[in-house]
Amino acid sequence: MEIYDGEFISELESIARRVRAHAVKMIYQAGSGHPGGSLSAVDILVALYFHLMKHDPKRPDWPERDRFVLSKGHGAPALYAVLAEAGYFPVDELWSLRKMGSRLQGHPCMRKTPGVEMSTGSLGHGLAAGNGMALAAKLDRKLYRIFVICGDGEMDVGETWEAAMLASHHKLDNVTLYIDRNKLQLDGPTEKIMSLEPLGDKWKAFGWHVIEINGHSLKEIIKATNEARSIKGRPTAIICHTIKGKGVSYMEGSLHFHGKAPSDEEYRQAMEELGVSEE
Amino acid sequence: MTWKWESQRKQYGRALVELGKERNDIVVLDADLSSSTRTADFASAFPERFFNCGVAEQNMIDTAAGLAASGKTVFASTFAVFGTGRCYDQIRQSVAYPKLNIKIVASHAGITVGGDGASHQIIEDLALMRVLPNMSVIVPVDSNETYKAVKTVASNKNPVYVRIGRADVPTVTDKDSPFDLDKASIMRTGDDVTLIGCGIMVSKCLEAAEELAKHGIDARVINLHTIKPLDEKIIVKAARETGAVVTAEEHSVMMGMGSAVAMCLVENFHVPMKRVGIPDVFGESGGCDELMERYGLTMENIVEAAHDVLKRKK
Numbered sequence: 114m115e116i117y118d119g120e121f122i123s124e125l126e127s128i129a130r131r132v133r134a135h136a137v138k139m140i141y142q143a144g145s146g147h148p149g150g151s152l153s154a155v156d157i158l159v160a161l162y163f164h165l166m167k168h169d170p171k172r173p174d175w176p177e178r179d180r181f182v183l184s185k186g187h188g189a190p191a192l193y194a195v196l197a198e199a200g201y202f203p204v205d206e207l208w209s210l211r212k213m214g215s216r217l218q219g220h221p222c223m224r225k226t227p228g229v230e231m232s233t234g235s236l237g238h239g240l241a242a243g244n245g246m247a248l249a250a251k252l253d254r255k256l257y258r259i260f261v262i263c264g265d266g267e268m269d270v271g272e273t274w275e276a277a278m279l280a281s282h283h284k285l286d287n288v289t290l291y292i293d294r295n296k297l298q299l300d301g302p303t304e305k306i307m308s309l310e311p312l313g314d315k316w317k318a319f320g321w322h323v324i325e326i327n328g329h330s331l332k333e334i335i336k337a338t339n340e341a342r343s344i345k346g347r348p349t350a351i352i353c354h355t356i357k358g359k360g361v362s363y364m365e366g367s368l369h370f371h372g373k374a375p376s377d378e379e380y381r382q383a384m385e386e387l388g389v390s391e392e
Numbered sequence: 393m394t395w396k397w398e399s400q401r402k403q404y405g406r407a408l409v410e411l412g413k414e415r416n417d418i419v420v421l422d423a424d425l426s427s428s429t430r431t432a433d434f435a436s437a438f439p440e441r442f443f444n445c446g447v448a449e450q451n452m453i454d455t456a457a458g459l460a461a462s463g464k465t466v467f468a469s470t471f472a473v474f475g476t477g478r479c480y481d482q483i484r485q486s487v488a489y490p491k492l493n494i495k496i497v498a499s500h501a502g503i504t505v506g507g508d509g510a511s512h513q514i515i516e517d518l519a520l521m522r523v524l525p526n527m528s529v530i531v532p533v534d535s536n537e538t539y540k541a542v543k544t545v546a547s548n549k550n551p552v553y554v555r556i557g558r559a560d561v562p563t564v565t566d567k568d569s570p571f572d573l574d575k576a577s578i579m580r581t582g583d584d585v586t587l588i589g590c591g592i593m594v595s596k597c598l599e600a601a602e603e604l605a606k607h608g609i610d611a612r613v614i615n616l617h618t619i620k621p622l623d624e625k626i627i628v629k630a631a632r633e634t635g636a637v638v639t640a641e642e643h644s645v646m647m648g649m650g651s652a653v654a655m656c657l658v659e660n661f662h663v664p665m666k667r668v669g670i671p672d673v674f675g676e677s678g679g680c681d682e683l684m685e686r687y688g689l690t691m692e693n694i695v696e697a698a699h700d701v702l703k704r705k706k
């Protein structure tokens with residue numbers, strides 16, 4: 114199977130590197146945004162849009178497409194960069210992020226950006242919205258699947274657990290949730306602000322199939338997602354252990370870069386580290 | 393005046409079941425109050441298209457968003473106090489902003505909730521809903537109009553808030569009187585003063601008009617069933633022709649229907665005006681009539697307000 118094909122994986126990895134560079138550049142040019150949580154989710158997004166999801170960038174409203182919801186809407190730069198790389202709109206449009214008149218709003222807007230399935234930004238809504246899509250798929254006897262990424266900070270939100278209950282109650286095996294477990298939220302480490310562990314046990318107790326992986330390993334993301342696809346009668350949560358700011362040394366594990374654009378010097382260094390000389 | 397009192401909720405339930413038969417894109421959600429809101433009627437007719445989200449209103453609204461984004465026409469119901477305030481962010485972010493095809497039909501609005509008291513008597517839901525861009529706001533006047541409003545909003549693809557009550561309300565319209573979202577209805581003609589009501593207060597306006605007639609005052613009565621978009625034309629015309637306006641609503645006077653009318657008149661045509669409604673206070677437990685009296689929602693309150701604006705007229 115292709116997931117063990119080293120060449121294929123390294124192709125995805127180079128897309129991920131490009132996406133990271135785009136995201137940092139977008140935030141740099143906008144002068145604001147959330148690099149940390151964008152970068153931690155890149156590999157999951159790349160695996161989804163370049164391998165796992167059934168979708169067609171030329172037909173964003175194709176009824177049979179798989180749906181993706183970025184519940185942690187502040188990760189928008191990563192999503193936009195992946196959508197552009199996939200062909201939903203030109204890569205050049207990425208630099209309009211957060212600018213007046215842009216289709217790329219600071220947080221995802223389903224009415225403005227092709228490929229965006231749900232408007233998000235206020236945390237904790239995405240899983241419930243994904244469940245709604247999953248219920249619609251079941252009603253319509255459609256086979257499309259729903260993929261949702263939540264931040265670990267979103268585990269604080271009561272509605273996340275309301276949605277967790279609804280998904281298992283309705284046996285929504287067409288829902289796959291990726292928890293971007295980068296261990297940081299806005300104010301500090303999750304275990305210091307509002308401890309989440311044992312997180313896997315919590316999801317299990319809510320009736321979910323739970324898998325824990327390295328969220329930067331494309332191979333593991335693909336393998337876990339395929340496992341989720343084979344699980345019948347319950348939804349799957351994939352706890353993706355990640356590093357906030359992954360790919361840019363001084364952003365990795367940094368609280369500072371949760372929601373701050375890099376300076377000129379920092380930007381140059383980031384581009385260098387990502388192997389993009391003066392993108 | 394003697395009225396026939398009928399349930400709005402029952403007509404909501406009936407309209408939903410009919411819609412369910414006519415169209416299979418209709419999906420209904422509730423938050424553990426289906427027997428009260430009467431979505432239970434739909435639930436038993438179409439169990440596969442009904443989802444009870446439990447006591448989780450926020451979850452209900454976002455689930456509705458996902459369903460609507462996938463092509464469904466979604467009705468979401470609970471008590472008005474929980475269906476607006478408890479999930480305001482969800483409505484703002486996931487219903488109004490993306491302009492999704494979701495109809496929030498909320499029952500038990502206003503102080504006529506009665507015994508449950510202030511915790512359940514929402515008097516600010518119209519205020520919360522009408523400030524949301526893309527959101528329409530409807531207050532059906534009676535059971536007939538509830539049925540028509542539900543059928544009507546199902547045919548557009550926009551977010552709508554429909555407010556209905558717990559208690560039976562006076563039937564002031566006929567089964568076949570026209571209902572048009574864009575047009576308020578004139579319930580009584582008259583040129584001395586205009587009484588604009590919504591919901592249960594329309595019947596009180598009609599009673600007040602009878603009373604005023606005894607003193608030779610001809611009151612025009614308007615049923616302003618749609619607070620947003622506001623039928624400014626009919627309001628301005630009435631102000632121009634009668635020169636004095638009284639509004640009456642079972643809602644806080646702070647930012648409800650009367651405020652919408654006042655803002656419209658301030659910008660378009662100044663006339664003496666008075667708002668009858670719940671003052672800026674919370675309600676309390678009590679019987680419907682007692683509460684209506686205690687909080688200034690009687691026919692007499694409207695008559696008094698009419699005399700007041702008439703005095704200030706010219």
Ligand SMILES: Cc1ncc(C[n+]2csc(CCOP(=O)(O)OP(=O)(O)O)c2C)c(N)n1
Nearest residue numbers: 150187234235236264265266267297298299
């Ligand atoms: C309801 C809500 N409250 C607060 C915020 C502000 N906010 C933006 S990001 C964030 C922290 C999110 O942490 P996490 O989900 O772990 O995201 P990540 O670490 O992946 O960036 C907060 C509190 C928000 N967007 N929504």
Ligand SMILES: [Mg+2]
Nearest residue numbers: 265266297298
């Ligand atoms: Mg985090």
